[in-house]
Amino acid sequence: MDESQLLSAAAGSNADGRSSSRLAPLIIVGDGGHGRVVADNVRALESFRIIAVADDRFTNIACRDGVFHVHPGMVRELVEADHNTKVLIAIGDNRIRSSMVQRLGLPPERYASIVHPAACVSKHAYIGPGSVVMAGAVVNHGACIGAHVIINSGAVVEHDAEVGWFAHISPNSTLAGNVAAGEGAHIGIGASVIPSVRIGAWCVVGAGAAVIRDLPAGATAVGVPAKVIKQRDIIP
Numbered sequence: 001m002d003e004s005q006l007l008s009a010a011a012g013s014n015a016d017g018r019s020s021s022r023l024a025p026l027i028i029v030g031d032g033g034h035g036r037v038v039a040d041n042v043r044a045l046e047s048f049r050i051i052a053v054a055d056d057r058f059t060n061i062a063c064r065d066g067v068f069h070v071h072p073g074m075v076r077e078l079v080e081a082d083h084n085t086k087v088l089i090a091i092g093d094n095r096i097r098s099s100m101v102q103r104l105g106l107p108p109e110r111y112a113s114i115v116h117p118a119a120c121v122s123k124h125a126y127i128g129p130g131s132v133v134m135a136g137a138v139v140n141h142g143a144c145i146g147a148h149v150i151i152n153s154g155a156v157v158e159h160d161a162e163v164g165w166f167a168h169i170s171p172n173s174t175l176a177g178n179v180a181a182g183e184g185a186h187i188g189i190g191a192s193v194i195p196s197v198r199i200g201a202w203c204v205v206g207a208g209a210a211v212i213r214d215l216p217a218g219a220t221a222v223g224v225p226a227k228v229i230k231q232r233d234i235i236p
């Protein structure tokens, strides 16, 4: 498989040469554990067909089960081959996801946002481009989710909460009403944040923590109630 074959196949058909379907073509960037979960969420949605998975590990173009495996350096060309093609960055690490967005340099409209059919998202909530809301998650009235955010399985984002770009709300964690989680914040598995608390940019909240007071940008906080144990430079 060479690059020209890949590009002609990407411009409207699957790797096996079948013609394009009613499903919009999608490229997933990231083939780690999180990437494979995201791929499952995409398949459950039945709105997109995955035409390619891009990962730095894929140095040669290959095709497996009708899906191309390519280097991220190919993504831009693939996107330009078909104006319907969308991209989703499925990298769990918030900083690496953020730097991949810089690397690809795509406009926001080329990113898909995915809401699993078993998630519950209010019609009065906003989900930004490149964000994923996984199975069992709830996003309630007035919540605002930025771009390239992960709302992981079973997480709850309550009314009027704000979640900044590149944040990750881990499985079964809860942001109560009016919470603000800053850019790149990572809320650990099963953590809770009480109403109106502000979590600074690039904070890390430990698994199982209960956050009852604002956290400064770059803090790592653990426990019940959560206490700051580390303070980092916030530059991603």
Ligand SMILES: CC(C)(COP(=O)(O)OP(=O)(O)OC[C@H]1O[C@@H](n2cnc3c(N)ncnc32)[C@H](O)[C@@H]1OP(=O)(O)O)[C@@H](O)C(=O)NCCC(=O)NCCS
Residues within 6 Å of the ligand: 152, 170, 171, 187, 188, 189, 204, 205, 206, 207, 208, 209, 220, 221, 222, 223, 229, 230
């Ligand atoms: C908070 C966290 C990031 C800290 O990781 P770290 O920076 O490597 O810190 P360490 O493991 O060195 O732990 C530092 C101290 O905090 C304690 N600690 C770490 N995580 C804790 C947690 N979740 N709750 C309570 N205490 C915790 C450690 O026991 C250690 O205490 P000690 O100094 O008395 O020995 C990590 O433990 C964590 O909880 N990550 C969340 C992971 C997650 O939910 N991922 C989602 C994947 S979908």
